[in-house]
Amino acid sequence: MRDDVIRIAGSEIHRGERKNLRLKVSESFISNPTYIPLTVINGEKPGPVLLVTAAVHGDELNGIEIVRQLIHFLTPEELSGTLICVPVVNIYGFQNATRYLPDGHDLNRYFPGDPDQWSQGRYAYTVFNELVLKSDYIIDLHTASSGRSNLPHIRANMSMPQVAKIARAFGTTVILDYVGTQGSLRRAATDAGIPAITLEAGETRKFEKKIAERGLLSVFNVMRELKMLDGLVNTSDFQLVINKTSWIRANRGGILSINTRPGRVVKKSKELATNTNPFGTEVESIKAPFNGIVIGIATAPTVVPGEGICHLFLLEEPVRQVRKKLMEIFGRKRIVF
Numbered sequence: 001m002r003d004d005v006i007r008i009a010g011s012e013i014h015r016g017e018r019k020n021l022r023l024k025v026s027e028s029f030i031s032n033p034t035y036i037p038l039t040v041i042n043g044e045k046p047g048p049v050l051l052v053t054a055a056v057h058g059d060e061l062n063g064i065e066i067v068r069q070l071i072h073f074l075t076p077e078e079l080s081g082t083l084i085c086v087p088v089v090n091i092y093g094f095q096n097a098t099r100y101l102p103d104g105h106d107l108n109r110y111f112p113g114d115p116d117q118w119s120q121g122r123y124a125y126t127v128f129n130e131l132v133l134k135s136d137y138i139i140d141l142h143t144a145s146s147g148r149s150n151l152p153h154i155r156a157n158m159s160m161p162q163v164a165k166i167a168r169a170f171g172t173t174v175i176l177d178y179v180g181t182q183g184s185l186r187r188a189a190t191d192a193g194i195p196a197i198t199l200e201a202g203e204t205r206k207f208e209k210k211i212a213e214r215g216l217l218s219v220f221n222v223m224r225e226l227k228m229l230d231g232l233v234n235t236s237d238f239q240l241v242i243n244k245t246s247w248i249r250a251n252r253g254g255i256l257s258i259n260t261r262p263g264r265v266v267k268k269s270k271e272l273a274t275n276t277n278p279f280g281t282e283v284e285s286i287k288a289p290f291n292g293i294v295i296g297i298a299t300a301p302t303v304v305p306g307e308g309i310c311h312l313f314l315l316e317e318p319v320r321q322v323r324k325k326l327m328e329i330f331g332r333k334r335i336v337f
């Protein structure tokens, strides 16, 4: 539980209030401030502070739509606790339709940041101190990186009970149990003792409507789990927590034909893609090295040797058993969320 007042970006938001704010993260060449937009909804009743962030990678747009819907739908009257909504964390990347900051750095490798460091460290420091450290729980929304598409899944450090609690409540069928990359917002937050999870869903530079709809319901699930909203958490209890993954890579350059898609449960030796030369002759057949779930695929048809074409999560359970369970619960063998 926090105080009745939360202070962000030099503003006070009292219980029962909502405010649209701007947080200064840097300055331009002409000494003008650079701001990121955010909305704080301080509920009428006490409860935890939940931060929902999107576009830490500026070209990953699906999360922006989820945050926009949250801002639109929620009111202080129905809320217990405080919701901090940040639709665009990396404003430079967003404006330039790129993952990166203007100097080519990945903001999501510099958390918790440093006020005396280069610009990327200062940017991360401001976000971390003004937003992350004022929160009790965090959901950070991402997509696959450019040229790839991801099955919607949660990434979380499942050894931390408070993280596991919100990861399961979010409700994706697949959860990747991983501590997180050093310097990422999620890793830095959990290292600071603040439970954080990441959603990876879909592709860059798109609003994928179904992902936004399911993503919004999933954030509501977390809020219900945390008693920030009334109602029951609505998730299936069939969830696969996986901690071993591998990128299956092309060994030849060529033009790809991918024979699988995210969410497919595949057996070892199943052909995932064929790689042909410009004359149409097959140069390589790329097969699954183990039983797994296809989590990500390349969307660009051209590859060079070493390029990742399929992100496969290792399945410990028998393939037949998982497919049967999926049919029983969802009426299809493929995982969609």
Ligand SMILES: [Zn+2]
Pocket (backbone or CB within 6 Å): 056, 057, 060, 142, 143, 144
């Ligand atoms: Zn990302």
